[in-house]
Amino acid sequence: MSRVGKIARRSFLIGSAAIVGGVAFGAWYVGRPAPNPLEPADGEAVFNPFVMISDTQITLIAPRSEMGQGVSTTWAALIAEELDVDLEQVTVLHGPAAKAYYNSALMGEVLPDKGYDRSNFQHRLGDTLGHLGKPLLMQITGGSTSMKDGFVRMRAAGASARETLKQAAAEQLGVSRSSLKTEKGQVIAPNGDRIDYTALAARASKLDPIEADLRPASQWTKLGKSQPRIDMVSKATGTAEFGIDVRLPGMKFASAKVNPRLGGGMNSFDATEALAMPGVEKVVDLGDGVAVVARNTWIAIQALEVIDIDWGEAPYPPETDAIFAKVASAFDADPNSTMRDDGDVDALPAGATQIEAKYQVPYLAHATMEPMNATALYSGDRLEVWAGNQAPTYFRMKCAEAAGLESDAVKVHVTNLGGGFGRRGEFDYGVIATKVAKTMPGTPVQVTWSREEDMTHDMYRPGAIARFKGAVQDGKAVALDGGIAAQSVIQSTLMRLMGMEGGGPDKVHVEGAFNQPYAIPNYRIRGYLADLAIPAGSWRSVGNSFNGFFLESFMDELAHAAGRDPLEFRLELARAEWEPAARVLETVRDMAGWTGKTPDGVGRGVAMSYSFGTPVAEVIEVVEQDGQIRIANAWIAADMGVALDPRNVEAQMFGGMVYGLSAACFGEITFSDGAVEQGNFPDYDALRMHTMPKVEVSVLQVQEHLGGAGEPGTPPAAPALANAIFDLTGKRPRRLPLMHDFDLMV
Amino acid sequence: MPTTLTINGKTHQVDLPDDVPLLWVLRDELNLTGTKFGCGVAACGACTVQIDGEAVRSCQVALSDVDGQVTTIEGVGTPQALAKIQQAWVDHQVAQCGYCQSGQIMQAASLLASNPSPSDADIDEAMQGNLCRCGTYPRIRAAIHSAAQMIQEA
Numbered sequence: 001m002s003r004v005g006k007i008a009r010r011s012f013l014i015g016s017a018a019i020v021g022g023v024a025f026g027a028w029y030v031g032r033p034a035p036n037p038l039e040p041a042d043g044e045a046v047f048n049p050f051v052m053i054s055d056t057q058i059t060l061i062a063p064r065s066e067m068g069q070g071v072s073t074t075w076a077a078l079i080a081e082e083l084d085v086d087l088e089q090v091t092v093l094h095g096p097a098a099k100a101y102y103n104s105a106l107m108g109e110v111l112p113d114k115g116y117d118r119s120n121f122q123h124r125l126g127d128t129l130g131h132l133g134k135p136l137l138m139q140i141t142g143g144s145t146s147m148k149d150g151f152v153r154m155r156a157a158g159a160s161a162r163e164t165l166k167q168a169a170a171e172q173l174g175v176s177r178s179s180l181k182t183e184k185g186q187v188i189a190p191n192g193d194r195i196d197y198t199a200l201a202a203r204a205s206k207l208d209p210i211e212a213d214l215r216p217a218s219q220w221t222k223l224g225k226s227q228p229r230i231d232m233v234s235k236a237t238g239t240a241e242f243g244i245d246v247r248l249p250g251m252k253f254a255s256a257k258v259n260p261r262l263g264g265g266m267n268s269f270d271a272t273e274a275l276a277m278p279g280v281e282k283v284v285d286l287g288d289g290v291a292v293v294a295r296n297t298w299i300a301i302q303a304l305e306v307i308d309i310d311w312g313e314a315p316y317p318p319e320t321d322a323i324f325a326k327v328a329s330a331f332d333a334d335p336n337s338t339m340r341d342d343g344d345v346d347a348l349p350a351g352a353t354q355i356e357a358k359y360q361v362p363y364l365a366h367a368t369m370e371p372m373n374a375t376a377l378y379s380g381d382r383l384e385v386w387a388g389n390q391a392p393t394y395f396r397m398k399c400a401e402a403a404g405l406e407s408d409a410v411k412v413h414v415t416n417l418g419g420g421f422g423r424r425g426e427f428d429y430g431v432i433a434t435k436v437a438k439t440m441p442g443t444p445v446q447v448t449w450s451r452e453e454d455m456t457h458d459m460y461r462p463g464a465i466a467r468f469k470g471a472v473q474d475g476k477a478v479a480l481d482g483g484i485a486a487q488s489v490i491q492s493t494l495m496r497l498m499g500m501e502g503g504g505p506d507k508v509h510v511e512g513a514f515n516q517p518y519a520i521p522n523y524r525i526r527g528y529l530a531d532l533a534i535p536a537g538s539w540r541s542v543g544n545s546f547n548g549f550f551l552e553s554f555m556d557e558l559a560h561a562a563g564r565d566p567l568e569f570r571l572e573l574a575r576a577e578w579e580p581a582a583r584v585l586e587t588v589r590d591m592a593g594w595t596g597k598t599p600d601g602v603g604r605g606v607a608m609s610y611s612f613g614t615p616v617a618e619v620i621e622v623v624e625q626d627g628q629i630r631i632a633n634a635w636i637a638a639d640m641g642v643a644l645d646p647r648n649v650e651a652q653m654f655g656g657m658v659y660g661l662s663a664a665c666f667g668e669i670t671f672s673d674g675a676v677e678q679g680n681f682p683d684y685d686a687l688r689m690h691t692m693p694k695v696e697v698s699v700l701q702v703q704e705h706l707g708g709a710g711e712p713g714t715p716p717a718a719p720a721l722a723n724a725i726f727d728l729t730g731k732r733p734r735r736l737p738l739m740h741d742f743d744l745m746v
Numbered sequence: 747m748p749t750t751l752t753i754n755g756k757t758h759q760v761d762l763p764d765d766v767p768l769l770w771v772l773r774d775e776l777n778l779t780g781t782k783f784g785c786g787v788a789a790c791g792a793c794t795v796q797i798d799g800e801a802v803r804s805c806q807v808a809l810s811d812v813d814g815q816v817t818t819i820e821g822v823g824t825p826q827a828l829a830k831i832q833q834a835w836v837d838h839q840v841a842q843c844g845y846c847q848s849g850q851i852m853q854a855a856s857l858l859a860s861n862p863s864p865s866d867a868d869i870d871e872a873m874q875g876n877l878c879r880c881g882t883y884p885r886i887r888a889a890i891h892s893a894a895q896m897i898q899e900a
Binding site: 232295680692 | 762763766767769770771773774775777779780781782783784785786787789790792818819820822823824825828832835836839840841842843844845846847848851869870871873874875876877878879880881882883884885886887
């Protein structure tokens with residue numbers, strides 16, 4: 001981040017309160033300020049990692065990864081709202097990987113509660129726990145947490161900077177601070193004179209930061225209103241820089257190939273033919289694979305194809321059926337978790353009608369549009385890495401390990417991400433680039449994976465199996481008892497990150513099933529962990545991505561067993577449990593003109609999922625067209641509490657839904673001989689322009705707490721579609737992808 | 747022997763094997779990185795450029811087969827001087843991650859050049875080869891309709 005370095009060196013800074021938010025325990029460790037990452041030169045005071053003002057420029061740091069969710073714009077708007085600057089006046093940078101940029105909301109999600117039922121005390125406890133993100137170096141963009149994380153802290157940083165600037169102006173003018181106003185990057189004196197913030201920077205840098213109260217929402221001029229995204233012009237002109245676009249003087253291009261039997265080793269390889277190809281410069285032994293350095297990426301990819309490699313065996317059953325048999329066998333052991341156990345599911349009321357269903361969903365790849373890549377420059381005692389990444393502090397740590405350096409000697413530059421969806425929370429592609437760079441000190445090298453390498457070397461959304469039992473009586477659900485078996489995403493992730501699995505009940509594994517706001521008197525959800533070594537990772541909405549399908553498909557089956565309209569059936573159960581969940585169902589009902597009846601050739605389905613603090617209801621309409629099923633219309637209602645940028649939230653909602661629908665229709669990763677069988681988009685397709693439904697989104701702002709935006713649109717998508725297909729065909733979809741059992745339009 | 751290419755009105759000499767796809771000539775030799783690599787098999791449209799106004803997948807056009815004037819996203823407009831279609835993209839706040847959008851715009855511009863007022867069905871037909879994993883399709887559609895109108899009113 002040389003640009004930050006440069007700016008910081010000529011910065012006369014603005015002070016501001018470091019970290020807002022009380023810390024109730026571990027105060028010394030948790031509360032100790034993180035070092036400022038902006039590397040000021042001697043004599044320059046830099047207190048605040050988020051606001052820098054030099055004599056020429058106002059710079060805001062938005063240290064969250066921009067992967068399309070608009071975080072850089074809304075994060076900057078949080079600061080700007082209180083600082084009184086327009087977004088057009090400021091430069092927004094991601095900044096370096098640094099402890100100071102820890103996520104203060106993510107750890108708060110570990111509380112073993114359902115979320116929607118959290119008391120204000122528990123919310124504060126969650127906020128406090130969140131600050132554990134600092135000692136844990138959690139600079140992470142994930143869990144739909146960015147706005148929860150920045151909502152108070154960033155406004156406070158802006159407010160403090162503003163008041164400190166006013167104090168500098170007050171001293172300069174010999175008037176009281178309270179007599180001054182601020183607007184559009186200027187302090188306004190009582191006589192109407194205006195002083196640019198940039199002209200006050202030098203004086204302000206010598207002041208202690210001044211804390212200030214935050215303005216009420218009624219006074220906001222930016223938040224709650226849709227802002228033009230700061231990255232939009234660059235993304236419409238091809239000038240936005242993604243990791244794959246990094247170009248450095250003297251840079252070489254490379255590509256890599258690692259054992260397709262994931263986690264298996266490499267016995268030997270013969271690169272004679274590859275080395276003889278024009279444009280090939282060298283072949284690097286990665287231990288578990290090879291890389292080719294060449295004149296351009298394409299030559300490197302071609303050369304990899306002719307390297308003869310003897311791969312080791314996969315550390316898991318090599319075929320899909322055997323893998324799912326292993327998943328199913330998890331039900332034979334004790335459950336890892338029983339996160340909800342209301343009433344007594346084993347004591348059925350007399351006369352209740354009982355039903356059972358089994359569901360299965362496949363492994364899934366993330367398939368970001370930009371294949372994995374990273375650029376590295378190793379110079380003996382230092383390493384620089386450029387990449388789109390969602391967890392730059394961990395990325396730095398792992399690249400440092402691979403280079404044999406301390407983290408302090410490694411600089412990570414986070415570019416735009418050409419899609420993240422959880423995949424770029426990993427570090428494997430950075431480690432590979434580091435290993436290649438280490439063989440060529442002083443020469444930068446960009447390692448870009450082929451689409452096939454990307455698709456076959458993911459950390460997959462695990463395949464999962466659910467066994468549900470339930471009962472209805474007098475038109476209501478009286479019991480729901482679900483078991484979910486899959487690999488643990490959390491354990492697999494911790495194993496990669498820390499070399500240990502962690503213990504205890506895995507909440508993420510059952511999220512979206514145990515914590516749904518339905519008043520069912522006997523309600524139990526148990527999680528079973530399958531012991532498999534396939535790399536499993538966070539895939540947009542994580543556990544909710546499969547549990548949303550399981551639970552909301554089964555809710556539909558219960559509604560039909562009860563002879564009820566599926567929307568009204570849910571509405572009644574939601575209203576009795578948590579009003580915001582009922583409200584999104586009512587809203588989507590009204591948007592869709594839901595009557596519970598559809599003409600021949602049309603099917604409608606509904607689903608509601610509560611995830612990441614946000615309840616989302618979706619209605620999907622399918623139609624029969626030329627003997628095929630086409631997804632024609634979709635309606636989405638979500639309650640964010642506060643929608644800081646409504647137009648952007650709308651995009652996240654329909655985008656999240658599309659991601660879920662694409663997987664529901666076509667997404668499937670299978671294994672043969674230990675290797676993933678899908679290699680490219682023809683084998684792993686997604687919704688496209690002609691298969692995309694018309695969509696309407698309603699963003700409510702009623703519930704008390706701020707909810708997430710990036711993921712909650714995904715979980716209800718698959719079940720709403722499956723329920724619509726049931727309505728159309730009378731055949732109940734119990735496995736994904738739907739293309740195996742239904743003739744979908746492609 | 748070097749190959750001569752005309753890209754965005756400028757002539758370039760490239761000394762590379764004949765079979766190197768245009769995509770990689772643009773990206774890795776000429777540093778025109780606005781054109782993106784997505785799949786390498788013409789299945790996603792991220793690498794779409796125009797040759798003599800016609801949208802093509804540059805990952806499938808070998809250097810020796812480039813016969814005509816190449817236009818890339820860099821040749822459509824710049825941040826300081828947006829083309830109408832790019833203005834429509836900004837007006838509708840189309841992009842999310844943005845990685846596919848260069849290809850989407852090149853494909854849409856080609857559509858508008860041949861069909862100044864495309865119907866939804868025309869858009870479905872022309873745009874179905876361009877994948878967007880963020881799911882920005884509704885706004886792409888709206889932006890194409892807007893761009894059509896802006897171009898006609900000009």
